[in-house]
Amino acid sequence: MNSEENTDSIPIDFILDILSRLPSKSIARCRCVSKLWESMIRQSYFTELFLTRSSSRPHLLIAVEQEGEWKFFSLPQPKNYLGKSSLVVAANLHLKFFEDKRPHGCSYASSLIYLPNMTIRKKGDDDLRVICNPSTGQYGYVILPPLLDFKSKPYGKFLGFDPIDKQFKVLIPIFDFDKHQTDHHILKLGAETVGWRKIQSPLCYLPHSNGTICINGILYYLAKINYARDENVLVCFDVRSENFVFLRLNTYCSSTKLVNYKGKLGMINQEYVDDGGFPLKLSVWVLEDVGKEEWSTYVYTLRDDNKVDQVKYNLSVVGVTASGEIVLVKKTQTLKPFYVLYFNPDKNTLLSVEVKGLHRGLYAVHRIYAFVDHVEDLEFNIMKTTYAAKSKFSQEDRF
Incomplete structure (x- = not known):
């Protein structure tokens, strides 16, 4: 059973709530779990939720x-x-x-x-x-x-x-x-x-x-x-x-x-x-x-x-x-x-x-x-067109 099939049995809101409590480096690694997880983590809702948790x-x-x-x-x-x-x-x-x-x-x-x-x-x-x-x-x-x-x-x-x-x-x-x-x-x-x-x-x-x-x-x-x-x-x-x-x-x-x-x-x-x-x-x-x-x-x-x-x-x-x-x-x-x-x-x-x-x-x-x-913030979309923003956790992220 792959990670996306596992995710189907767990409410997405519950997954996002758990992920929002992790440090930013762990979040970056979680992006590599599956395309679904990467999509969830890149949602503006999750970015704001993570920032709220991190602010505390x-x-x-x-x-x-x-x-x-x-x-x-x-x-x-x-x-x-x-x-x-x-x-x-x-x-x-x-x-x-x-x-x-x-x-x-x-x-x-x-x-x-x-x-x-x-x-x-x-x-x-x-x-x-x-x-x-x-x-x-x-x-x-x-x-x-x-x-x-x-x-x-x-x-x-x-x-x-x-x-x-x-x-x-x-x-x-x-x-x-x-x-x-x-x-x-x-x-x-x-x-x-x-x-x-x-x-x-x-x-x-x-x-x-x-x-x-x-x-x-x-x-x-x-x-x-x-x-x-x-x-x-x-x-x-x-x-x-x-x-x-x-x-x-x-x-x-x-x-x-x-x-x-x-x-x-x-x-x-x-x-x-x-x-x-x-x-x-x-x-x-x-x-x-x-x-x-x-x-x-x-x-x-x-x-x-x-x-x-x-x-x-x-x-x-x-x-x-x-x-x-x-x-x-x-x-x-x-x-x-x-x-x-x-x-x-x-x-x-x-x-x-x-x-x-x-x-x-x-x-x-x-x-x-x-x-x-x-405060740890996942937001980094400031280089949308000029250059790709590189990450030490993935080969290349393009914003």
Whole structure:
């Protein structure tokens, strides 16, 4: 009796309910069971059901970069750990890339990772950039727009997501030194006919390298508008309408981290009191109202009695969980073990989580990127016509 005959005796809704509780890697393998199973798993109903289940079990996504090699891991975010100060968890490896040796960076939005500086050469095409779903192992390619001349330079390549139309877009600010203006190239991923388009900004600026964050369809990043006066702004780009809003900032430092603070844009500055060690001061600004430019401010201090001996130096904030815990890691790692710290500002407690399996195969200094509240999502139909999205679980999937 084959799998399709077995399926006839079991209600499909029951099968889908069971499958929706599996991890994404298992779902990818289940596609190979039969054509019927593949058809069921590709239904939009199942994709939404899986996303709903996955949203209730958020993970910390960790990207490790070492000499052009990328590895993506995930681990469950701790909950119900009252009375504990330390935990040990195992990291789950999802995806590996072996490409060129240049240093990279990455942009994250709605479960997808964009690697704008990773170059893959494909016969007959220009250099391609990688965008991937680390949970499923699928990845696709993006061709960068041609620059008009050597006087134009891209400053940042950002990934944004519009939750209303469920649309991903790549935004590239380009500074024209001759005209002294900032233009933008924008690409709607998955569009069948529309390629890169050019839109202008009402303000001339240069983005900082603090990274981006996309919250409820708004892509946020920091920028400088006046080098002589050291004036800085928060850029708010509406992914759906493609409109810009600029908010002037009274404070900025290179360690400023943009975070999702309970559904609102947050900025966190960190300041070590003692040469990279504890106490560690965390200054938090939360954007309460964009139109009125209203901010709330909080200051927290991780003191000596909070510290974990192995990781008390050179920590960096990587995000804030939905429950309000500030997450810190060491962004550059050379030694084992690897720790993730969860600071609860309401209770003034610090939980250290030792992560097993992260350093396997690593032999030199490597850089860490981490993204909180990562939700496994099976959706990856953003490359419908440009290129086939490849998966490590099947030979080729075409969307």
